[in-house]
Amino acid sequence: MWVYLFFLIIGSTISLLVVLKIERLLRHKAFTLTPFLVLVVAFFLYSISLPISRIFFRSTNIKSDDEFILLNSLAFLGVIIGLYLFYKIKDFKPTAYNYKKDLVENTNTLIIFLVISLLFAFQLYKIFRNLDWNFAAFFMPYGYEAQLGNGKEMSSAESTIEIVLIAAVNVGFSLAQKNKKKVLKFFTCLIGILFAVIMLIRGSRNIAGMMMAPIAYSFFLGKEFSIRKLVLGILLIYFSVYAIGVVRSVGFAKISNIEYSYQMFDPNTQEFGTGASVFSTWYESRDRQHSYFGYTYFITPFVNLIPINLWPERPQGPAIQMSMDYYGVKNVIDLPYGLGFSPLVEAVMNFGYIGIMPVFFLFTIILCRYYLYLYRQYNAWSLACAGFLIPIVLNWNRIDFATCFKIYMIFHVSAYLFSLLYTRRIRI
Numbered sequence: 260m261w262v263y264l265f266f267l268i269i270g271s272t273i274s275l276l277v278v279l280k281i282e283r284l285l286r287h288k289a290f291t292l293t294p295f296l297v298l299v300v301a302f303f304l305y306s307i308s309l310p311i312s313r314i315f316f317r318s319t320n321i322k323s324d325d326e327f328i329l330l331n332s333l334a335f336l337g338v339i340i341g342l343y344l345f346y347k348i349k350d351f352k353p354t355a356y357n358y359k360k361d362l363v364e365n366t367n368t369l370i371i372f373l374v375i376s377l378l379f380a381f382q383l384y385k386i387f388r389n390l391d392w393n394f395a396a397f398f399m400p401y402g403y404e405a406q407l408g409n410g411k412e413m414s415s416a417e418s419t420i421e422i423v424l425i426a427a428v429n430v431g432f433s434l435a436q437k438n439k440k441k442v443l444k445f446f447t448c449l450i451g452i453l454f455a456v457i458m459l460i461r462g463s464r465n466i467a468g469m470m471m472a473p474i475a476y477s478f479f480l481g482k483e484f485s486i487r488k489l490v491l492g493i494l495l496i497y498f499s500v501y502a503i504g505v506v507r508s509v510g511f512a513k514i515s516n517i518e519y520s521y522q523m524f525d526p527n528t529q530e531f532g533t534g535a536s537v538f539s540t541w542y543e544s545r546d547r548q549h550s551y552f553g554y555t556y557f558i559t560p561f562v563n564l565i566p567i568n569l570w571p572e573r574p575q576g577p578a579i580q581m582s583m584d585y586y587g588v589k590n591v592i593d594l595p596y597g598l599g600f601s602p603l604v605e606a607v608m609n610f611g612y613i614g615i616m617p618v619f620f621l622f623t624i625i626l627c628r629y630y631l632y633l634y635r636q637y638n639a640w641s642l643a644c645a646g647f648l649i650p651i652v653l654n655w656n657r658i659d660f661a662t663c664f665k666i667y668m669i670f671h672v673s674a675y676l677f678s679l680l681y682t683r684r685i686r687i
Contacts, residue, residue: 263328264310267303270335274299275489277342281627284346285634289483292476294630294648295342298623300493302338305656306331309535312527323542327535330603330615337616341623368443371431371681378424379450385420386461401462402596419669421466424454426673429473429643434681436477437639448474464503464530468653469666473646480642497531504529533599533657540585541604551577551609556618560664577605578659599657626652640678644671 278295282288290296309327312318389404390396428451435444451474458467484492501524526532555577567573575583578600579591588594606618626648633645647670651663 260310260313260328263332264307264314266332267307267310267335270332270339271299271303274335274339274342275486277339277346280346281342287481287483289485290489291481291483292479292649294626294645294652296489297649297652298338298626299342300496301653301656302335304493304497304531305534306335308526308529308532312525312532316525316527318525318527321539323539324535326542327538327603330538330607330612331534333612333615334603334606334619337619338623340616341620342627345624345627366434366438366440366443367681368440371427371434371443372446374677374680375424375427375431375447375450378420378427379454381420382424382454383457386457398460422469422666422669423673425466425470425473425647426643426670427677428454428470429477429646430639430674430677430681432474433477433639433642433646436480437642459503464500465650465654469647469650472649472653473643476646476649477642497526500530501526530657534601534603537581537599537601538604540598541581541601544581544584550611553609555605555609556660559659559661563661563665564668576659576661577608578662600659601657602655602660605659622655638678639681640674643674643678647671647674 275290275296278293278299279290281295282291282293285291309324313320313324387394387397390399428447431443432447432451434440435447451470455467455470458464458470527535559574559576562574563576565573574580575591578597579594581600581604582594582596582598583589583591585598586594602619602622603615606615610618630645630648633641633648647667651667654666655663
């Protein structure tokens with residue numbers, strides 16, 4: 260475990276140095292908030308929980324540990340090589356842009372206010388409807404709606420509205436940020452923060468992060484920060500995610516009843532331990548030898564775009580199917596909770612152990628190349644889409660590729676439509 264921990268630290272250091280070289284191509288002298296940086300930090304946080312748990316918390320070693328360590332090391336090598344080649348290949352080198360460049364010629368502020376207000380009101384209606392209009396239940400633990408028998412049969416349209424609202428707010432914030440419209444900037448930021456806080460209280464930390472990450476990207480665009488601030492930020496994220504996870508399990512209403520102990524701080528029992536726990540579950544499963552031969556990367560993402568209302572018997576993605584097999588249910592509505600997922604497991608499911616490095620290498624190259632494309636567009640749509648890559652990279656460590664693809668496509672299309680609606684003319 261000590262060797263693995265040492266490898267993670269060395270690998271992360273090398274990756275950050277390569278990211279810093281990419282930043283210099285963008286004419287930045289220090290780190291900025293980009294998907295490159297988030298990819299490395301997220302991989303490090305989701306990987307380091309296992310060795311910390313085994314070394315410092317004396318948790319029990321299990322049979323899958325050695326295999327997880329080996330495959331995770333191969334995956335990290337794929338990320339490092341992908342980042343390095345993105346930096347070295349001449350065609351991939353980006354061109355720095357002038358941040359004073361005008362984004363649009365006009366902004367329909369009234370339309371933005373109206374659209375965001377309606378979508379936000381619908382979200383409040385949906386939340387309290389699922390709580391049977393019991394406002395005191397707002398602070399109950401995550402999953403309380405399911406105990407009431409609500410929220411499971413939510414239509415595809417209702418579940419999509421959350422992503423649509425996130426797109427509406429973030430495109431509006433990007434316009435306000437670049438056009439220096441203070442009232443609009445305050446309004447979009449306020450709605451974004453309120454929505455994120457509400458989602459956190461209800462335990463939907465993922466949706467809260469999806470809202471705030473693109474806003475943070477637009478706000479910090481081009482702003483540099485030192486390695487000291489980076490380390491402090493990583494520590495803040497690590498402990499914040501842990502604290503949110505603890506409160507999520509008991510609810511804000513019962514936060515005073517939490518019994519503190521040394522073992523409750525074991526990182527492998529919280530969010531960043533998802534990868535190791537999912538891998539161990541898959542390792543012990545009967546379906547371990549099954550191979551999809553790329554099906555979950557090239558077919559499932561497009562099948563997953565079809566609403567379940569139109570295709571009730573639509574095949575589930577690997578993450579949901581694995582959870583259904585684990586709990587022994589045949590209908591996704593009967594699924595009590597999801598286990599989460601791991602990109603390691605998905606890569607092995609498709610191509611075996613030999614596919615680990617190529618999958619992570621290609622993901623890194625495609626992510627970097629696509630971000631470069633968005634960076635060069637430099638308009639409200641591209642800024643929002645670039646910022647939304649941050650939560651997608653984070654989610655790739657905990658849900659399957661098809662779900663990440665679906666979420667991003669909903670945001671991508673919604674952001675494009677809102678950019679047209681919010682402006683009279685925009686360069687796309």
